Amino acid sequence: MQGPSKLPLLKSGIPRQQFKKAKDDNHVSKTETTENKFSRYPHLKRRSKSTTDLLATNILQPLRPLQSIIEKRLVNGIGGSTIKIAKTLELPIKKNVVSNNASKVVPASSSKVASASTKQNGAIRRQTQKRAAPKTDDQPKAKVVKAPEKAKRVASWDFKTKFQLLNEKHGKLLNSHKELQEKFSNVADYEQYYQKYNEIQTAYDKQTKDYEKIAIDYTELKSKYEKLVADHNSLSKTYDEQKTLCATYADQLRTHEDNLELKSKLIEKLSTENNWFKQKALEWENERRALHNTIFDLKGNIRVFCRVRPAIGVTEDQKLQCMLSYPDEYSLEIRKTKESISATSGKPIDNKADFCFDKVFSQRTTQEELFQEIAPYVQSAVDGYDVCVFAYGQTGSGKTYTMLGEDYGSEGVIPRTVSLIFRTVEGLKKTNWEYEVHASVLEIYNENLRDLLSPTGNQNMEIRHNCGRETTVTNLTIEKVENAEDLRNLMELAQKHRTVAATNYNEHSSSLIRLWSIIYLRSF
Ligand SMILES: Nc1ncnc2c1ncn2[C@@H]1O[C@H](COP(=O)(O)OP(=O)(O)OP(=O)(O)O)[C@@H](O)[C@H]1O
Known part of the structure; x- marks a missing residue:
């Protein structure tokens, strides 16, 4: 250690070496x-x-x-x-x-x-x-x-x-x-700036909230957009498929149009031929009618058929009083079972009787077989000729059964005639014929006329014949019928009125004539 006492001192008392060092360090002034x-x-x-x-x-x-x-x-x-x-x-x-x-x-x-x-x-x-x-x-x-x-x-x-x-x-x-x-x-300016800053901060917060809301909306819209894009892609795919399908259909349509054109020409040709055939059919129909009428003229305008009904209420062991036999379809032979002897000559009397008709129907004849013989007359009526079919016989002989019939499958002449009329009319309509069918039901009792289609039964009726050979009845109810069902309903109504009126007269009187059906056709 070097003590300060050993250093030479300046006048101020500071050691010289220390002063010099201070001077070099610029800490002490010269x-x-x-x-x-x-x-x-x-x-x-x-x-x-x-x-x-x-x-x-x-x-x-x-x-x-x-x-x-x-x-x-x-x-x-x-x-x-x-x-x-x-x-x-x-x-x-x-x-x-x-x-x-x-x-x-x-x-x-x-x-x-x-x-x-x-x-x-x-x-x-x-x-x-x-x-x-x-x-x-x-x-x-x-x-x-x-x-x-x-x-x-x-x-x-x-x-x-x-x-x-x-x-x-x-x-x-x-x-x-x-x-x-x-x-x-200028602090006042700073306050303004601060206020402005607050306003800007508020606006910034609002903008931030709006931004967040917009961000949420953006997310939703983005998901919707992606969904729409997916739908769009799906629809585009479907559209392409439909487009391809349309192109296929268009080709098929063109083919069909070509075929249609060919078929149209064919139809036109067939239509011409059809008209020719229709014309021919009309001519043939007129010819057929003429021939049919000629045949009926040859057969006779009035034809009489005989129908034998089966025995009712007789057992097999009971012996009948007479025997029936049918030599042919036009003859009926009746023979008594008991021989009788002439009182004058004492010889046996001939108990046999023969009858001839246009047609004989035995007791085994069905309703269908009988109608087959009636049907040509219905065709004549449809052809425009006057036709009358009526049944005649004693009580219980089977007139009603033959004309009206009973249950299903045993319908009589009238229901079968109605069905045949409308079937024939429908067929004839195809050959340019127009038909109207009208019906009336008239009953004659003791020269008195009764309208069975009128609930009151019109009494003021008269039968008149005009120059054209046409017979009409005044005040008679004539109903237009469109189909077979309408005609059957009219017949049921007539049957009902007939039952009511039956109490006023004798049902079994020979003076009773019931015109069950007058059916006439008007053709154009
Ligand atoms: N061909 C037949 N087959 C079977 N049964 C028949 C036949 N014809 C008539 N009958 C029967 O005979 C009975 C009398 O017939 P229907 O009532 O038709 O006689 P009708 O002539 O109309 O008598 P009326 O003049 O009194 O009215 C009826 O019960 C009927 O069922």
Whole structure:
């Protein structure tokens, strides 16, 4: 260890080697420092300390709150005079602050000019640093470049002048403070900006909510869009299939159209032939009618048939009084079972009788077989000729059974005639014939006429014959019938009226003539 006592001391009492080191480190001025002077003039040092304390208490301390503001203003480019004041007052000044004036605060390595200026004013700066060092050890140190103007030298003991200078600087600081206050009046603008900011924030929040809503809608729409795209693809596929199908159908349609054209021509040809055949059929029909009528004329206009009904209420062991035999289809032979002897000659009487008819129907003849013989007359009626079919015989002989019949399968002549008429008419309509069928039912009893289709049974009726050989009955109900069912209904109605009227006369009287049906056809 090297103790300080062994080093040569300077006049101020500082070891020379230490002083030299301080000088090299630029911590100590070449000239005599204020501290040395104070050490030489203790009374000045005491006065100086009390004045510095006074300044620090009364001037510097109130100005401390402005320190940060001044720094900000310096950063924002406030004039170099403020920097000077700050430097003078040893206020901590931020680095990297560049002023437009001659005085600058710059980084130590940023400018050679700054270094040169620092050298020129090294003494003053070192003095200031030395004074300020004990007060603000923890404050950041700033490299201050003083303006090149020559500072007014003030004697170190002339505290009055220093105080005046400080007062002037204080006044300048106040002015600066005033300027700053004026500039801080822009706070109102900031409030407006803040209000504007709030409005913008509110609008931003609203826009954010709208955006979120739109985002949700967008998601839904996107899913819908994707669904629609899928549907579109499906429909497109179906459309393509249908298009292909349409093309196939179009080809088929063209083929059918060609076929249709051919068939139309064929139909036209067949239609011509059909008309020819219709014409021929009409001619043949007229010829047939003429031949049919000729045959009936040859057979005779009035034809008599005989039908034998089976015995009713007779058992097989009971012996009948007569025997029937049918030598041929036109003859009927009746023979008595008991021989009788002539009272005059005493010889046996011939008990046999022979009858001839246009046709004989035995008791085994069915309704169908009988109608086969009647049917040609129906054809004559349809051909336009007058035809009358009636049954004659004693009571219980089977007239009603033959003409009307009984249950299903044993229908008589009239129901079968009705069915045949309408079948024939339907066939003839195809050969351009038009038919109307009318029906009436008339009963004659003791020269009195009764209309069986009228509920009141019209009494004022007369039979009249005109020159055209047409026989009519006045006030007779004539109903137009469209089909077989209509005609059967009319016959049921006539049967009903007949039953009511039967109480007024003798049903078994030979004076009763019942014209069950007068059916006439009108052809065009
Ligand atoms: N061919 C037949 N086959 C079977 N039964 C028959 C035949 N003809 C008639 N009959 C029967 O004889 C009975 C008398 O017949 P129907 O009533 O037809 O006689 P009718 O001549 O009409 O008598 P009326 O003049 O009194 O009215 C009936 O019971 C009927 O069923």
